[in-house]
Amino acid sequence: MSEPTKAPAASAGSRAATKKELPEHFKSYKHVWVFIEQERGQVHPVSWELMGAGRKLADKLNVELAAVVIGPEGESTAQAAAEAFCYGADLAYMVADPLLTDYRNEAYTKALTDVVNTYQPEILLLGATTLGRDLAGSVATTLLTGLTADCTELDVDTDGSLAATRPTFGGSLLCTIYTLNYRPQMATVRPRVMPMPERVEHPVGRIITHPLGLVEDDIVTKVLSFLPDRDSAKSNLAFADVVVAGGLGLGSPENFQLVRQLASVLGAEYGCSRPLVQKGWVTSDRQIGQTGKTIRPKLYIAAGISGAIQHRVGVEGSDLIVAINTDKNAPIFEFAHVGIVTDAIRLLPALTEAFRARLSPHSRDRIAS
Amino acid sequence: MHIVVCIKQVPDSAQIRVHPVTNTIMRQGVPTIINPYDLFALEAALALRDQHGGEVTVLTMGPPSAADSLRKALTFGADRAVLLTDRFFAGADTLATTYALATAIRKIGETFGAPDLVFTGKQTIDGDTAQVGPGVAKRLGLLQLTYVAKISALDLDNKTIEAERRSEGGVQILQTRLPCLITMLEATNEIRRGGMADALRAARAEVVTWSAKDAGVEDITKCGLRGSPTIVKRVFAPQARAEKATMVDFSDTPPADALIAELFKRQPKLETELATLARGY
C-alpha cells in the first residue's frame, strides 16, 4: 500500500496565502480537455455535451479544446476521435490499445494520467457516469488535484480559473468551487445537464497518439463477461420529449397513478421527486433531479413538487415547465414558465380527460395504464 | 479475513429545514444517520464475514458525535469501531478526506491486521460526489471495484474476488485480486436488524478513537481545509428566472381547459407535437 509519489504542489502555510498564486510549475498547464467516454464502441452522449461546454470555456480562455479518446485499437476509437472534430475539437489525444477494449480502472487511469502529465491541460472535464466517476476519482487522486463532482454550471473567472457550480446539501443553495493552486482543474458533469451542441461536419484534424505502455499481465482486473442491458429495461425518461412528474403533494402512492395516466395519454414518460423513491412509491429509475435523471423535454409537467434546488437542476433544461401546486409561494414557480395554483389531485384527471379529447378524439375508449 | 467498512454520519435529509431568511440549512437539532448508501456496504461486509469468518471494522472520520453512528454499526454486528476525529480534519474536500481515511486504514492494518477488503457506500447523501471510494483505493494502492451489485465469488486462499459491476449500458463481471476496495451499489441487500447480543455488545464496546497523530498522520497540511485543493468561493441562492411564470387564471373556465389553452397559446407547435406523440403510444 503505497501512496502516489508526486509531491504536493503547495507548501504549508496559511490557506489564504497559498491560494492566491498558481505555483510556477503549473503555469505551463494550458488548454481545455474533454474525456470522450466510450463503451463497447459507442460514445456516451455526455461527452459531446461536455464538448459544447468545453468549447465555450476554451473560447473564453482563448485556448484550444482537445478531446481525449481512450479505447481499443481500431475503427471505433478512430471514429470517436474523428467525430470529436464535428463537436468542436481543435485537436485530439488518442490512446488506442487492445487492452483498452473493456473499461478497466487500472488501464484507463494510467492512460489518462499519462496524457495529462505529458501534455498538461488546465481543465479536464469528464461525464459523471459510472465510468467517469470511477475514473475521475482515481485520476484526481493520482494527480493530487481538485475535482468538483456533478457540476451544473461551468464558467471561467476573470483571472482564468474554472468556476464550477453545483448544488449544496440540503438547502436551496448553489456553491461555486475553485481549484486555485493545482492543475488540471477537474470537474464532472452529469448526462443531459449541458445541452447537446450541434454537430457540424468537419474534417479530421490534428490527432496526437500516446502509447498505453502496459501489457495484459500488468493489469490485475479481468473482465470475465459483459451483460448488456435489454433495451426494454431502460426507461427513456432522460430523452423523452414530454415528461409528467409527481411529488409529495400527491399525498399517496395511489394518487401517483394520476401522473401515470396523464403521461400515458400524452405519450410521455413519467417521473417523480426523490421522496417518492425513498418512500417506495416509485422505482428509483424514475427519480428526476440531482441524484436522479436530468431531463430536457419540450414539455415538463410537475404536480405537487415544491421545486427544491436538487429537483430544479434536473429539469431546468426543459423548454416549457408547467407547475401545479396548491401553494402560490412554492419555489417551483420561480423557474416554471406556466403555473397553476390548484389541487393536483383534482386537476390531473381533468387534464388527462381534456388532453385525451383534444389530442385523439377517436380513442376515447383507450384505457390508460 | 479482515474487512474495513468506511461509513459517514450525515444529517437526515428528510429532516432538514432551510432557514427562511438566510436560506442556509439549519443543521442544529437535525438528527443524524449513517449515510444510507453505506448500509449496503456494511451489510455486504457482514454477510461475507458470516460466510467466510473474520472481522469487520467500521471506520468513520467526523466530529466526536460521529461515535453514535459507529455504535449503531456495532449493533448491526460490526466487530470493531474506529473514530478518526481531530480539528485538523475539519473542512476536508474529497482529496483531503481520502488522505485521512487511507492513513487510518493503514493504521488499522498495523494494529488489527491488514484488511483483505475495504468497503464504502456508492456515495454520500450530503457530499454526493462518489469520489472518496476511488480516492482511498488509489492512495492505498488497492484495486477498486465500484458500483458493485453483487459479489459472486470470494476465494481467500487464492486471494481473488469476482463481482458484478454496474456500468452505463450493462453489467461487467469482473475478477480481481485481494486486497481491493469495493463501493457497493444501493438496493443490493437489506441491512440486518442485529440481535440482542449485538446491542448489548455495542453498548459496552469501546469505540477506538484516534486523533490525526494517533492514526499516524505525518503531514497535517494534507488534512482538512489546508489539504483540500478545492475551495468553496461562493454560496448563493439560485436566481428566479428573469421572466415570471404565467399564472393560469381559471375563474371562468375549468382549470384543465384554461391550462391547456395557455400551453397551446404559448407554444402553438406543441399541439401537433403532442398529437403525434400520443398517437405513437
Ligand SMILES: Cc1cc2nc3c(=O)[nH]c(=O)nc-3n(C[C@H](O)[C@H](O)[C@H](O)COP(=O)(O)OP(=O)(O)OC[C@H]3O[C@@H](n4cnc5c(N)ncnc54)[C@H](O)[C@@H]3O)c2cc1C
Ligand atoms: C443530496 C440531496 C440530493 C437530492 N436529490 C434530489 C433529486 O435528485 N430529486 C429530487 O426531486 N429531490 C432531491 N432531493 C430532495 C429535495 O431537497 C426535496 O426534498 C424534494 O425534491 C422535495 O420533494 P417534493 O417536492 O415532492 O416534496 P415537498 O418539498 O414536500 O413538496 C410538496 C409540494 O406539494 C405541494 N402540494 C401539497 N398538496 C398538494 C396538492 N394537493 N396539489 C398540488 N400541490 C400540492 C406543496 O405545496 C409542496 O410545494 C435531494 C436532497 C438532497 C439533500
